[in-house]
Amino acid sequence: MRVAMVQVDSSGESVPERRARVGELVRGLGGADLVVLPELWAVGYFAFDAYAEGAEPFEGPSVSDARSWARELGAWVHLGSFVEMDAGRLFNTAVLLSPEGEVAHVYRKIHVFGYRSREAELLTPGDELPVADTSFGRVAATTCYDLRFPELWRGLVDGGAQIAIVPAAWPAARREHWRLFTSCRAVEEQVLLIGCNAAGAELGGHSRVVDPWGAVLAEAGTEAGVTWCDVDPAVVERARAEFPVLADRRTDLTFQGADV
Numbered sequence: 001m002r003v004a005m006v007q008v009d010s011s012g013e014s015v016p017e018r019r020a021r022v023g024e025l026v027r028g029l030g031g032a033d034l035v036v037l038p039e040l041w042a043v044g045y046f047a048f049d050a051y052a053e054g055a056e057p058f059e060g061p062s063v064s065d066a067r068s069w070a071r072e073l074g075a076w077v078h079l080g081s082f083v084e085m086d087a088g089r090l091f092n093t094a095v096l097l098s099p100e101g102e103v104a105h106v107y108r109k110i111h112v113f114g115y116r117s118r119e120a121e122l123l124t125p126g127d128e129l130p131v132a133d134t135s136f137g138r139v140a141a142t143t144c145y146d147l148r149f150p151e152l153w154r155g156l157v158d159g160g161a162q163i164a165i166v167p168a169a170w171p172a173a174r175r176e177h178w179r180l181f182t183s184c185r186a187v188e189e190q191v192l193l194i195g196c197n198a199a200g201a202e203l204g205g206h207s208r209v210v211d212p213w214g215a216v217l218a219e220a221g222t223e224a225g226v227t228w229c230d231v232d233p234a235v236v237e238r239a240r241a242e243f244p245v246l247a248d249r250r251t252d253l254t255f256q257g258a259d260v
């Protein structure tokens with residue numbers, strides 16, 4: 001299975017120009033089975049003042065463009081995330097489209113980010129952790145900052161997730177945390193993790209694919225562009241069978257800090 005991670009730089013140009021530029025790039029990715037984009041790349045993660053104006057209903061340009069890219073390529077497309085407007089509230093919404101252009105998976109970011117960021121002030125957190133069955137396995141998504149919350153990830157695995165797609169706008173200042181957490185979550189949860197980060201001013205790039213053994217199958221540099229990776233999704237079940245750490249969990253115990 002061929003994965004293409006599109007590391008987008010959202011500085012400069014207008015949003016329609018950016019959509020057109022990225023669309024042309026994605027439509028050129030013939031041969032990909034799965035295309036993945038970063039978090040809030042259309043409006044730009046740090047363009048907080050533009051979130052409200054750039055917000056879309058679910059069936060807005062982000063989903064509509066990604067539907068047509070998926071159909072044209074005959075590939076799965078994870079559009080990254082966009083600012084979704086629903087009943088007067090804004091969400092950071094990530095969507096996977098099937099090769100037929102159908103919505104296969106929707107995830108609203110649960111841990112919105114408030115450290116030197118206005119995301120937590122402007123956006124409403126999601127509260128659902130769905131998984132979806134695809135031709136390449138059971139898929140879940142979490143967005144950027146969610147990487148820091150292992151209990152959320154354990155919840156995904158409890159839901160049967162084998163592949164985790166992580167759109168991100170992770171800053172360069174904490175790039176080593178990005179590398180650490182993507183590797184850690186892949187190994188800890190025994191998933192194939194596909195993390196697509198944004199590039200450009202302040203953003204760290206280094207989109208990466210990590211398998212359940214911790215092998216880094218591909219890693220981008222800091223520049224905008226496409227990183228390809230050939231993956232075998234069956235590695236997940238092989239790793240879980242050979243090294244059954246998830247089966248060794250002590251789910252019969254409840255830990256309560258100092259009293260234990």
Ligand SMILES: NC(=O)CCC(=O)C(=O)O
Pocket residue numbers: 039045113143144145146148168169170171174177
């Ligand atoms: N976009 C984000 O969620 C940024 C997260 C981040 O910078 C961090 O966890 O560090």
